[in-house]
Amino acid sequence: MIQKGLKGIVAAETLISDIDGENGQLFYRGYEIRDITKKFSFEEAAYLLWFGHFPNEEQLNLLKYQLKQNRDLPENIRIILDLLPPSMDLMSVIRTAISAEGGNSDYGWKPTISQAIRLTALVPMIIAYRKRQLEGKEFVPHRSDLDFVANYLYTLNGKAPLAAHVEALETYMILTLEHGMNASTFSARVTASTESDLISAITAAIGTMKGPLHGGAPSGVIELLDEIALVGDAEKVIRAKLTRGEKLMGFGHRVYKTHDPRAISLKAKLLDMVGEDEWLDLAMEVEDTAINLLAELKPGRSLYTNVEFYAAAIMKAINMDLVLFTPTFTASRMVGWTAHVIEQAENNTIYRPEAKYIGDFK
Structure with missing residues (x-):
């Protein structure tokens, strides 16, 4: 029996994460994601995925130091970024810059956590450099007193970020560090x-x-929120869309058959910001209205808010351009990708699936 896209086929054993789609749970190294976002920082969650346990104070300080030491963009990458055409999309820019990083002899078989830390540190700086470059602004050097997420926002905008914005984005980036054997992780492990x-x-x-079926961008969610803000009636807009048979962006998930645990964790963090940002207030209203209407008009489908919905609200609230969504997703997912590549190398077997020929024989 052929399983197109290898759906449902188990191709590897992993200690990194587990997704329970039926019960709406996501685990990093056995720890439930909701507990991680409540208690730990981006760096602590990254340490967990790379090393298999949470760091003590000394280990955490060392990881933060290593990430900060690897933030400086090498001269060859700066030159390449300056030469790339303005029309080149940001994901292609990141891919090209990371490829250029491989020009030295530090990267060979087997991959190491030190290499993983370096690449994770470089990606936000590549994004920020390119953004400032296209805006005709000088690149903002990183600040050694700022941790990973705060420094990312600082280098993007050239000013100290609001604490609430850092907390919201950090929660999102922890939630997107890792998500099992998705398409991009599979690509990394195959390579x-x-x-x-x-x-x-x-x-x-x-x-x-980069592909829109995977990384995508929450443009549909932003458009939905924009339309509701313009009309001023969430129920009217959503009911009309569902009646016309349109898909409601930001609701439902291929894997999770109930609540998306990442959306729940993100919402919990954003509840602290309600009343501080009109877009987050609107998102809360839209979610309640949409879930009630989905239950009424699509009974039995169990369609709930996914992580993309609140990610869109966050991007809007912190004034992050839509073109930065997938790159920011990439900046966090570097941790998961590198963890999987290191795990693959520890017990390696080359991937070699087969294909069934369905053409004619001449």
Whole structure:
């Protein structure tokens, strides 16, 4: 029996994460994601995925130091970024810059956590450099007193970010560090299975993430919120869309058959910001209205808010351009990709599925 797209086929064993779609749960190294977002920082969650346990204070400080030490963009990458045409999309820019990072001899078989840390540190700086470049502004050097997420927002905008914005984005980036054997992670593991280097595996993953069926962008959610804000009546807009048979962006998920645990965690963090930002207030209203109407008009479908819905609200609230959504997703997912590549290398078997020929014989 052929399973197109390998859906439902188990191709690897992993210690990194587990997704329980039926019960709406996501685990990193056995820890439920809701507990992680409540208690731990981006760096602590990254440490967990790379090393298999949470860090003590000394280990955490070392990881933060290593991430900060690897933020400086090499001269060759700066030159390449300056030469790329303005029309080149940001995901292709990231892929090209990371590929250029592989020009030195530091990357070989087997991949290491030190390499993973370096690539994770570089991606936000590549994004910020390109953004400022296209705006005709000088690149803002990183600040050693700022941790990963705060520094990312600082280098993007050139000013100290609001604490509430840092907390909201950090929660989102923790939630998107890792998500099982998705298309981009599979691409990375397939490339690594040939004993190619970490750079090759990560550029494969970035190229996969670029596809709209995977990384995508929450443009549909933004458009929905914009339309509701303009009309001023969430029920009217949503009911009309559902009656016309339109898909309601930001609701439902291929894997989760109930609540998306990432959406629940993100909403919990955003509840602290209600009343501070009109877009987050609107998102809360739209979610309640949409879920009630989906239950009324599509009974039995169990369609709930997915992580993309609240991610869109966050991007809108912190004034992050839509073109930065998938790149920001990529900046966090670097941790998961590299963790999987390292795991693949530890017990490697090359991936070699078969295809069934359905053409004629001459």
